[in-house]
Amino acid sequence: MAEGSLEAPVRHPLDWQNPEFYDMAAIEKEMHRIFDICHGCRRCFNLCDSFPRLFDLADNSPTGELDAVDPKDYKPVVDACTLCDLCFMTKCPYVPPHEFNLDFPHLMLRYRAAEFAQGKTDKVAQALTHTDRNGKLGSLVAPIANWATDRNNAVTRPMLQAMAGVAREAELPKYAVQTFQQQALDAPKVNRNAPGFGRKAVLYATCFVEFHDPGIGLAARAILAHNGVETEVAYPACCGMPQLEAGNIADVAERARTVSQALKRYIDEGYEVIALVPSCALMLKFEWPLILPDDPDVKRLAEHTSDISEYIVAIAKKEGLAPGLAALPGGVTVHIACHARAQNMGQKASELLRLIPDTKIDVVERCSGHGGSWGVMEGNFEVALKVGRPVARSAINNENPFVASECPLAAPHILQGIEKLAGDAPLPTHAHPVELFARAYGLVAG
Structure with missing residues (x-):
């Protein structure tokens, strides 16, 4: 052999x-x-x-x-x-x-x-996969939901562990008071003098950016407008990665049909589709075409989808970027997300951040250990920290004030790993690479 x-x-x-x-x-x-x-x-x-x-x-x-x-x-x-x-x-x-x-x-x-x-999947675990339902409800009562899920809440987190099996020490995503689509009603003014003027892109919000961290989407939209890209925002439904992890392939297939149909008109009008989270880009590009190989809309969507870092780097290589980037104070430890690596497109997050002048960039290409919903569950959390320990140790040794990951779940998990190793030492700031890029442009406060 x-x-x-x-x-x-x-x-x-x-x-x-x-x-x-x-x-x-x-x-x-x-x-x-x-x-x-x-x-x-x-x-x-x-x-x-x-x-x-x-x-x-x-x-x-x-x-x-x-x-x-x-x-x-x-x-x-x-x-x-x-x-x-x-x-x-x-x-x-x-x-x-x-x-x-x-x-x-x-x-x-x-x-x-x-x-x-066979009906053997845990019902509580299944409930956690309903990201759209949970996100809509959580955003409606965001202050209460965020209080209840705070890992320092000694009243509610033990109850959450007992009832849902979520490890009481695991950091959980916060809910946004306003969703990304609500905050993105007014499109930013497009820089007509930028080298990338004439491009059009629709941002597929993803459930995480829509309900938990709209700042990622707002930063991406500001960067693209500054570089001449006209943008729209769309969120027909979650990509189904949580359902895929649970083995509910039929549900994923239905989501693929729904989203590809909704985004079809944008592609017809010359828009490229940008996914703001690597897991979602992986689903649109690779997993959906394997689940529905004969669906022409799914295939076409895959051909027109880019990861956000991938898209900005492509502008830099093809047309050139608009001026205005300034050095970030200190340096950045950039973690290459697993689902970004699985897209077989190279280290686009580090390529993106290296476009910022005079800024030290240190790359860590190891799994953070989080693994989506897996890493927050009781019995998995300590293992997740162990798997991610080399990443946390590298971040400590790099002594950079910023830790960046395209995976919005990985970055806070890495910080928890740093906290375990470094004790009372000051923690770095975590952010998505596009948020740091927008900060370097002076487009967001920092």
């Missing part, structure tokens, strides 16, 4: 509408085949907790091999997978078109889909 493939990774469409996709006996057989390959390779030992759990199963078995492991013991391996896709995109030498045909994340997804179909 060949040691590894020299060809670019190729992903097969998900056969989720085939009843055999949910056959647990067939899934466990495929898991044994793939796990045995992973056991013999171990290149992914430091990516997430799935692989240490898998290797411990083999090493602690009577034979030291997987042949003595009951397939029923595979579930903890599945539970630890955060669908970050890094094993597939950055580590594994046996992904298609290699003859081993190994796609670890999508096998974990298949297992979860079978569990979901």
